[in-house]
Amino acid sequence: MKERYSRQQLFKPIGTSGQAKISERHVLVVGAGALGTSNAESLVRAGVGKITIIDRDYVEWSNLQRQQLYSEQDASEGLPKAIAAKKRLTQVNSSVDIQAVVMDATSESLAPLLKDVDVVVDATDNFDIRLIINDLTQKHNIPWVYGSCVSSTGMSYTILPQKTPCLQCLLNAAPIAGATCDTAGVISPAVQVVAAYQTTEVLKLLVEDYQAIRPSLVTFDLWNNQHYTMNVEKAKKENCPSCGVAPTYPHLSYEYQTKTEVLCGRDTVQIRPKHATESLDELVERLASFGEVKRNPYLVSVIYESYRIVFFQDGRTFVHGTNNIEKAKSIYYRLVG
Structure with a gap:
């Protein structure tokens, strides 16, 4: 020893x-x-x-x-x-x-x-x-x-x-x-x-x-x-x-942190970052490598693995397919960095 x-x-x-x-x-x-x-x-x-x-x-x-x-x-x-x-x-x-x-x-x-x-x-x-x-x-x-x-x-x-x-x-x-x-x-x-x-x-x-x-x-x-x-x-x-x-x-401080909540009865987690990091156009380009991307003037959505992730213009994100906050955050960071 x-x-x-x-x-x-x-x-x-x-x-x-x-x-x-x-x-x-x-x-x-x-x-x-x-x-x-x-x-x-x-x-x-x-x-x-x-x-x-x-x-x-x-x-x-x-x-x-x-x-x-x-x-x-x-x-x-x-x-x-x-x-x-x-x-x-x-x-x-x-x-x-x-x-x-x-x-x-x-x-x-x-x-x-x-x-x-x-x-x-x-x-x-x-x-x-x-x-x-x-x-x-x-x-x-x-x-x-x-x-x-x-x-x-x-x-x-x-x-x-x-x-x-x-x-x-x-x-x-x-x-x-x-x-x-x-x-x-x-x-x-x-x-x-x-x-x-x-x-x-x-x-x-x-x-x-x-x-x-x-x-x-x-x-x-x-x-x-x-x-x-x-x-x-x-x-x-x-x-x-x-x-x-x-x-x-x-x-x-709370106001500077990413907020999360489970949406009742929807098997969905909402993630609200402290600020919107990208425009919808930039998101479309970034998400293209992950799966099928759809967009309209108000939001962008992508199918990733068994989840559907929806990004809103104000920065909010819905991760559909889970009510586990840690899992939803992990998916979110994989997509947006």
Whole structure:
């Protein structure tokens, strides 16, 4: 057992003292999909003292191509991802305290999980949750590492409260939104590169090597052999509502969050985003790859799998075919990103 981390301890920036710090730290991984499973496995192998994994979804066959902790049996049984991840990670390193939480990530559900957390890893699939993470970590002064990937591209950025621009700052300064895995697909190497950037930054934070933290936003396209780093230091804004001199943490407020409700007797969930993200014409183009699209001057509808999704001009969306809010939200984010 003494040799378990010997190669990691031979790496001078970590050493024996750094390994001792790692073994005492607590990391929260939000999302147990491709990025979440890759980060979690690397951190468990590195000997992080405690890891909490939160995810609302279950393992499906399409996950197995890139979500490395899961097996065919997990998909056959439809195990919740957090539970399946814990099962596998415990086999990897039984000395790590692994907490699996099966629930939707909201401002209310995430806040209690932040107690004693040293770093948060973003492994989510939508910006509603990321902006909630951003506000919560700013409010509680916890560093977090943003990451995303789609197609053969990816990006990562480390956010240090009171020091670096936050995600809200970057949304106005850098091109960090775009397609989704359900519209453009994703290859496993892109996942691994983003996760490698994220896990490395987490280790730097855990051993308190703040001088080594990468200050730039890194982006890449593996298929087209492109790699960029973007200096975003000037993106930080004094009047930012999330990290400025007088923060209000808007994304923790109800009016800034996506609203959902089950429509009585209709096997339908209504989703009301905080604002309409696209025009109906743009939606028609985006949804064409998912199924048969119909539109009139007031709405656009698409048949996706066994569901009919209707988008209204004011941004409201009906997901017909389920009364499960989490399932409806998952379908919604697959279609609109």
